[in-house]
Amino acid sequence: MLKGKTVLLGVSGGIAAYKMPNLARMLIKAGAEVHVIMTKNACEFITPFTFETLTKHKCIVDTFDKNFEYSVEHVSLAKKADLLIIAPATANVIAKLACGIADDMLTTTALACNYPKIIAPAMNTNMYSNPIxxxxxxxxxHYGYEEIPPESGMLANGDIGNGRLPNESLLFDYILKTIALPHDMDGMRVLVTAGATCESIDPVRYITNHSTGKMGAALAKRAMLRGAKVTLIAGKTECELPNFVDVIKVKSAEDMYNAVRACAYKQDIIIKAAAVADYTPKIVAEQKIKKNDGDMTIELVRTKDILKS
Structure with a gap:
């Protein structure tokens, strides 16, 4: 999905730097060419050789390194890139970027880069919440950077709070969203239904089907990657739902009918990929139906036809 794309991965000096080789591997597996720029402090947490082994490119650290592939390395890398992501982005690097300070290879390249730029802050919770x-x-x-907000949890020093770098898969999804596909659906609104509906028999039993929701989720993700604002109305699913879409979870065919009717008038495109039950029990027992020696019959009635309506 990233074939022909070049990603600059900037790594600054935080403990979360150890996660970045996996992000580089994910990008390469998706077809991207990856170049890594590290601050000198980042080298205290992970070695440049790790990234060089993965990317097959020299990992740039020293601005005055004479072993450059290009005559003016920071300008050449900036021109070559489709995207720059800095992860982890420390408070120090963020402050330097905000002030236009270019005193190392990472900040110099960032200042020369006219392509999309993403920062993923990772730091102590008090540093992240500091007004500065x-x-x-x-x-x-304001200058066009996109922030990947840090997660809340236990940090390296044992504190609990915001400041933890998100999982590499989320960082990867941010990159996909930004450069994987042309945003030829920018400004469009798309509604997708996905998954199976569940029709209750009693508080513990229901009628459903074998739909996994994978097709609807894939359609929603592709529309999102093309720049659309996507609403995904999902019943029971057996797949991971995509990031960056508005997910409305429903249970029954009636729930899905009401959700679709509430959202439909705002949409440019509606895609019906859900496996909606055609029938639902006429009466839902208030308590669990106890078994007996005889057979059991459940009277079913037609559900509302969402597509027809």
């Missing part, structure tokens, strides 16, 4: 850091991040957003 907040202002610096807002300034970078």
């Amino acid at each position: 850091t907040f202002d610096n991040i807002q300034k970078l957003k």
Whole structure:
């Protein structure tokens, strides 16, 4: 999906730097050419050789390294790139970028880059919540950077709070969203239904089908990658639902009918990929139906036809 794309991966000096080889591997597996730029502090957490082994490119650290592939390395890399992502982005690097300081290879390249730029802050929770850091991040957003918000959880020093770098798969999804496909559906609204509906028999039993929801989820993801604002109305699914779409979870055919009717008038495109039950029990027992020696009959009635309506 990233064949022909070039990604610059900037790694600054945070403990979360150890996660970045896996992100580089994911990008390469998706077909991207990856170049890594590290700060000197980042080298205290992971070696450049790790990235060089994965990417088959020299990992750039020293601005005055004489072993450059290009005559003016920071300008050449910036011109070559389709996207720059800095992860982890420390408070120090964020502050330097916000002030236009270019005193190492990473900040110099970032300043020369006219392509999409993403920062993934990772730091102590008090540093992240500091008003100075907040202002610096807002300034970078004003200049066109996109922030991947940190997660809340236990940090390296044992504190609990915001500041933890998200999983590499989320960072990868941000990159896909930005450069994987042309945004030829930008401004369009798309509604997709997916998964199976569940029709209750009693509080513990229901009628459903074997739909996994994979097709609807894939359609929603592809529309999102093309720039559309996507609403995904999902019943029971057996797949991971895509990021960056508005997900509305429903249970029954009636629930899906109401959700679709509420959203339909706003949409440019509606794709019906859900496996909606055609019939539902006429009466739903308030308590679990106890078994007995005889057979059991459940009277079914037609559900509302969402597509027809």
